[in-house]
Amino acid sequence: MTPSRPSNPLISLTWTDHVTGRQGFLVVDRLVRGVASGGLRMRPGCTLDEVTGLARGMTMKEALHFDADDATARYVPLGGAKGGIDCDPRDPSAYGVLVRYLRAMRPYIEQCWTTGEDLGLTQDTVDRAAAEAGLVSTVQAVHPLLDDEREARQRLADAFAVEVDGIGLDALAGGCGVAESVLTALDRAGVGYEGTRVSLQGLGTMGGATARFLSRAGLRIVAVADIKGTIAHPDGLDVEALLAARDAYGTVDRAALRPGDRELPGDAWLSADADVLVPAAVSYSVTAANQAGITARWIVEAANMPVLPEAEELLSSRGIAVLPDVVVNSGTNAWWWWTLFGDIGPDADEAFAHTRRAMRALVGSMLERAEADGTTPRAAAHAMAADRLPVIAQRYGWYR
Structure with missing residues (x-):
């Protein structure tokens, strides 16, 4: 009998920091071979409901990268999980909160939860805090599944x-996957790259890399938003100059702007004269209220859960396609595992080529299914994941 999908996550817990009173959360939505994968975010206002939704999304991201017919793949998709801390990462107390959270979550990280950077945190910061918390690695739960743990850990370290x-x-790696999602959508629509206008929210890890790949493919980045506001230029921004002028949180030093660059309000990226919008920062940024100003043809979700369901319904009714996060930003997670399990080596060209092939196939399948079913890309992605999850559970099991 095929194991059924639970309506509730396997593990859901709330932690309270005994020093500051701040709260953190861990949700394990599903295990495969006893392990789940999902990053750790830190942001003010983070909630258990948010982390629960993200964990469910991770289950789907993992499932969507499962190919039942590929006997050569070493990476077998894991279950989905997510961690979150309700704290501003810029707060002087944030690092101490992170270390204490990781100490509290140590039994889960050692046994079943593999994690890494997400919104508000860098991998360097997570690794440093994890070492201080007494952890061998934030992905040590997957070590028993590796053919050669020492070799795999060295391969991942070399890649980083x-x-x-x-x-x-x-x-x-993640930005390459987002950019390939955009390019696949353009190809299917017969739209050329040169001059296609893009507006991004966020120039951090994901947004910055996405901007680089799209700019180098010939697209024009006409607007970028960070915590200080929106920077815009109708003829295109100097992406490399902006990347060089950003801080660790993706905030651009305005002294680096050119004379023609305009500084606009923070939400101006939404209504920019663009063909593609890429929300690559926070969740819940596109709402039923502000979606009315959007004129782009595509919204490509580089961030997790940036478009609220009621907003997506309205956007779809206006012919605006939303390419969902569970597909678009799944390349980051997949790159980790392709590298650790040995499907690719610690080489940039190999990583980009593998990511492009995988994302182009996945996005293409999603768009084909959406067209065939007469539904949205998100509904198509969810249907694809629903098809694959029972196969994964039957073939690999939850706990073994």
Whole structure:
């Protein structure tokens, strides 16, 4: 009998920091072979409901990268999980909160939850805090599933040491996947790359890498929003100059702007004269109220859960397609596992080529299914995941 999908997550817990009173959360939605994967975010206002939704999304991201017919793949998709801390990462107390959270979650990280950077945190910060919390690694729960743990850990470490034009490969892998999602949508619609206008919210890890790949493909980045507001230029921004002028949180030093660059309010990226919108920062940024100003043809979700359901319904009724986060930003997570399990080596060209092939196939399948079923890309992605989850559960089991 095929194991059924639970309506509630397997594990859901709330932690309270004994020093500051701040809260943190862990949700394990599903296990595969006893392990679940999902990052750790830190942001003010983070909630258990938010983390629960993100964990369910991770289950789908993992399932969507499962190919039952590929006997050569070493990476077998894991279950889905997510962690969250209700704290501003810029707060002086944030690092201490992070260390204490990781100490509290240590039994889960050691046994079943593999994690890494997400919104508000860098991998360097997570790794440093994890070492202080007494952890071997934030992905040590997956070590028993590896053919050669020592070799795999070295391969991943080597991959994290790779930089391309000043940006780490770990940061670029996810942006490569987002950019390929955009390019696949343009190809299917017969729209050329040159001059296609893009507006992004966020120039951090995901947004910055996405901007680079799209700009180098010939698209024009006409607006970028960060915590200080929106920077815009109708003829296109100097992406490399903006990347060089950003801080660790993706905030751009305005001294680097050119004379023609305009500084606009923070929400101006939504109504920019663009063909593609890429929300690559916070969740819940596109609402039923502000979606009315959007004129873009595509919204490509580089962030997790940026478009609220009621907003997506209204956007769809206006012919605006939303490419969902469970597909678009899944390349980051997949790159980790392709590298750790040995499907790819610690090489940028190999990583980008593998990511492009996988994302183009996945996005293409999603768009084909949406067209065939007469539904939205998100509904198609969810249907694809629903088809694959029982196969994964039957073949690999939950706990073994």
